[in-house]
Amino acid sequence: MPRIVREAEIDWEGTTARGNGVVRAVSTGSFALPSTIAARVEIHQGTTSPEELLAAAHATCWVTSLGSELARLGVPPQRMHVHCTVTMDEVEGAGHRIVASHVAARAVVPDADQETFAEGAAAADAGCPFSALIRASATVTYEATLEKEV
Amino acid sequence: MADRTAHVSWSGSLMDGAGTITSVGSGAFGPLDVTWSSRAEESEGRTSPEELIAAAHAACFSMALSHGLAQDGTPPERLDVDATVTFVPGTGITKIELSVDATVPGIDEDAFTAAAEGAKQNCPVSTALASVPEITLRASLS
Numbered sequence: 001m002p003r004i005v006r007e008a009e010i011d012w013e014g015t016t017a018r019g020n021g022v023v024r025a026v027s028t029g030s031f032a033l034p035s036t037i038a039a040r041v042e043i044h045q046g047t048t049s050p051e052e053l054l055a056a057a058h059a060t061c062w063v064t065s066l067g068s069e070l071a072r073l074g075v076p077p078q079r080m081h082v083h084c085t086v087t088m089d090e091v092e093g094a095g096h097r098i099v100a101s102h103v104a105a106r107a108v109v110p111d112a113d114q115e116t117f118a119e120g121a122a123a124a125d126a127g128c129p130f131s132a133l134i135r136a137s138a139t140v141t142y143e144a145t146l147e148k149e150v
Numbered sequence: 151m152a153d154r155t156a157h158v159s160w161s162g163s164l165m166d167g168a169g170t171i172t173s174v175g176s177g178a179f180g181p182l183d184v185t186w187s188s189r190a191e192e193s194e195g196r197t198s199p200e201e202l203i204a205a206a207h208a209a210c211f212s213m214a215l216s217h218g219l220a221q222d223g224t225p226p227e228r229l230d231v232d233a234t235v236t237f238v239p240g241t242g243i244t245k246i247e248l249s250v251d252a253t254v255p256g257i258d259e260d261a262f263t264a265a266a267e268g269a270k271q272n273c274p275v276s277t278a279l280a281s282v283p284e285i286t287l288r289a290s291l292s
Binding site for chain 1: 152197213231236242279
């Protein structure tokens with residue numbers, strides 16, 4: 001299979017506590033975003049953080065996984081919404097750690113019954129490369145709801 | 151404790167459909183379009199989970215390194231960090247390459263290398279992604 005490479009960079013000025021950085025998508029140029037430590041561990045104030053970028057990555061990874069599993073089961077989805085929440089916490093003796101990622105999915109899948117949909121969601125969670133990676137160190141949970149219309 | 155959220159909507163199948171990272175909790179970015187072909191083949195200006203992971207890791211590493219250097223009494227003037235994530239469809243994320251070019255007044259090469267290795271080992275994104283088969287670091291002091 002082909003290797004796919006994606007790049008990003010950040011330029012950081014000064015210390016963590018008082019400095020700030022700009023994180024850029026090098027591969028695609030699709031974003032250039034300011035980032036600070038205060039926005040990461042306190043109130044975000046409209047500034048992104050590594051954990052928000054991971055939430056976006058996990059939601060995107062999960063939705064593509066769900067779509068492909070449903071198609072494999074013969075019930076291609078019409079529309080899916082996936083919301084992801086990544087939690088970072090202070091762990092005694094270890095400092096800040098990413099402890100959890102929760103995925104909440106809603107989907108309109110015209111031909112799917114509840115059982116087939118649940119099977120697709122379970123397969124999506126098992127097969128999503130990002131879920132597999134962070135499950136080694138954090139708790140990954142999901143809920144999936146089959147809807148008539150989203 | 152800090153929760154950060156993101157929302158994605160997708161229409162249609164994996165191969166022929168398309169998605170959008172509609173919004174994130176901070177409002178800092180979005181909407182960003184995503185498709186399977188732009189993830190697995192040429193990006194054509196569209197982001198992907200792997201690019202977002204690269205951005206998250208670069209940002210996390212730079213904060214951890216900057217913090218470590220300040221704690222050692224040699225705060226950095228400037229850090230330029232790159233992260234490259236390699237994804238193999240069917241296998242998963244196989245490699246992350248971190249690289250940093252730093253301006254740190256008053257530090258020697260050994261102390262800088264140790265701080266950079268420490269940031270690579272301990273930043274929260276590194277520990278969350280510790281099961282990636284290979285994470286490399288190139289650290290250079292200017």
